[in-house]
Amino acid sequence: MVRTENLSKRYKRKWAIKDITLEFKEGEIIGIMGPNGSGKTTFIKSILGLVIPTYGKIWVNGVDIGKSTHYKRDIGYMAQIPRFPENLTPTDLLRLVRDIYGDGKVKDYEYYIEKLSLNEFMNMPIKALSGGTKQKVSAFLCFSIDAKLYILDEPTASLDPYTSLILKEEILRKKEKGATVIISTHIIPTVEGLVDKLVYLLEGKVKFFGSVSRLKEITSQNSLERAIAKLNHVEGF
Numbered sequence: 001m002v003r004t005e006n007l008s009k010r011y012k013r014k015w016a017i018k019d020i021t022l023e024f025k026e027g028e029i030i031g032i033m034g035p036n037g038s039g040k041t042t043f044i045k046s047i048l049g050l051v052i053p054t055y056g057k058i059w060v061n062g063v064d065i066g067k068s069t070h071y072k073r074d075i076g077y078m079a080q081i082p083r084f085p086e087n088l089t090p091t092d093l094l095r096l097v098r099d100i101y102g103d104g105k106v107k108d109y110e111y112y113i114e115k116l117s118l119n120e121f122m123n124m125p126i127k128a129l130s131g132g133t134k135q136k137v138s139a140f141l142c143f144s145i146d147a148k149l150y151i152l153d154e155p156t157a158s159l160d161p162y163t164s165l166i167l168k169e170e171i172l173r174k175k176e177k178g179a180t181v182i183i184s185t186h187i188i189p190t191v192e193g194l195v196d197k198l199v200y201l202l203e204g205k206v207k208f209f210g211s212v213s214r215l216k217e218i219t220s221q222n223s224l225e226r227a228i229a230k231l232n233h234v235e236g237f
């Protein structure tokens with residue numbers, strides 16, 4: 001579903017990501033972890049075509065994204081920091097998304113309003129909403145798109161544990177429908193019991209790619225937290 005080859009991005013003299021070669025299969029949930037500044041957002045934005053790689057290639061659903069922009073219609077995206085026009089309401093935003101993606105692409109939005117308890121906020125301007133509620137609006141818009149690929153950049157960062165759990169359930173529901181999901185996060189409970197494969201980035205490079213159980217095995221740790229600590233501090237992984 002997504003393949004990258006030597007994907008690299010340099011900002012001035014610093015490489016944000018370097019030689020990332022990975023392949024994610026259809027229907028997989030991929031977790032992207034790594035410390036702040038390790039390149040998670042740059043990697044994600046490259047797949048979305050929002051960051052132009054310095055070199056390297058990306059294919060989404062077999063399409064070289066350097067050659068076409070049409071593939072974006074099959075992606076639902078939740079940004080790390082949602083930037084919505086402050087005077088618009090979630091209802092306005094839904095209308096905008098429908099205009100951009102096309103009518104048939106926006107489905108199940110009533111289900112997500114209910115699930116994310118957004119009813120009372122639908123007609124309030126974005127500027128009146130709390131950070132957590134804005135993040136819920138962002139999740140709502142992302143999931144309402146009937147996509148083959150969902151990309152979520154730290155979706156649970158400012159969500160309460162209950163909403164995080166709902167988000168996790170909804171990600172699993174998308175997977176059941178055959179979608180591929182890429183999710184970056186720092187939060188261990190978000191990853192456990194959810195992801196099929198984990199990418200661990202350190203200073204822009206892939207330090208680990210594989211299942212959570214494989215990571216625990218090679219680090220000889222039972223807890224994901226400790227396995228990750230080992231990845232960070234021990235050479236040779």
Ligand code: ADP
Nearest residue numbers: 011015016034035036037038039040041042043
């Ligand atoms: P993460 O999402 O893992 O926190 P980022 O991809 O945001 O990491 O950032 C990776 C590195 O690239 C960081 O060192 C960051 O400062 C740098 N970086 C990201 N975006 C830009 C930019 N637009 N201009 C300059 N440097 C950037």
Ligand code: MG
Nearest residue numbers: 040041042080
């Ligand atoms: Mg980030």
